[in-house]
Amino acid sequence: MTPRLTFLSIAVTTILAASEAATSGPPASDLSDPVEKAAWQTANQAAEKISSLYYRSFDKQGRSDLPTFFVESVTLIWNGNQVVGRQAVVDFLTTKLPKSQTTVHTISAQPVQKVLSGDNTVVMVNTLGSMKFEGNPTKMFAETFFLIKDGNLWRIQSATFRFIE
Numbered sequence: 001m002t003p004r005l006t007f008l009s010i011a012v013t014t015i016l017a018a019s020e021a022a023t024s025g026p027p028a029s030d031l032s033d034p035v036e037k038a039a040w041q042t043a044n045q046a047a048e049k050i051s052s053l054y055y056r057s058f059d060k061q062g063r064s065d066l067p068t069f070f071v072e073s074v075t076l077i078w079n080g081n082q083v084v085g086r087q088a089v090v091d092f093l094t095t096k097l098p099k100s101q102t103t104v105h106t107i108s109a110q111p112v113q114k115v116l117s118g119d120n121t122v123v124m125v126n127t128l129g130s131m132k133f134e135g136n137p138t139k140m141f142a143e144t145f146f147l148i149k150d151g152n153l154w155r156i157q158s159a160t161f162r163f164i165e
Helices: 003-023 034-059 086-095
Strands: 070-078 081-084 100-111 122-133 139-150 153-164
Touching (some): 034 122, 122 153
Antiparallel strands (some): 070 081
16 A cells, blocks of 8 residues: 555544544533533534535535525635635536535534634534545545524535545
8 A cells, every 4th residue: 555545544544433433422421511512412403404405405416506505705625626605616516516426424513612703603514425426436525514603594604625535
């Protein structure tokens, strides 16, 4: 195995182990503060809901529902390429990428501390899964979302996507 493949193999193994540990959540005794406990529960619920809806919409023909997931000023980093703004992100995802089939293997989430998010309610979501684009082999991927509460909805403020190659 080349050094890069060895590193990636170790990294994927570490990510999978950490993800499994993270998805079980901290024991209830670690969250004795009701406000903190509620924030973690909210983060996990938001992550589960938006991940399910987002990847289902992403895999739909035409991806017509995608604009509803993003704030106007969203930033997407797709395999190192930056795209800024809702319309630019939607254009990129709908015109540059072929039809897809996505399987999410694990999701973990945590609330972003108020010292970093100010008055906003922000959740960091990490997903690990596999994606197959039409005519291409299935590849593993990792994606991190920062979700922001927008009224009664969660929207993607920023996302970083990377195939694990």
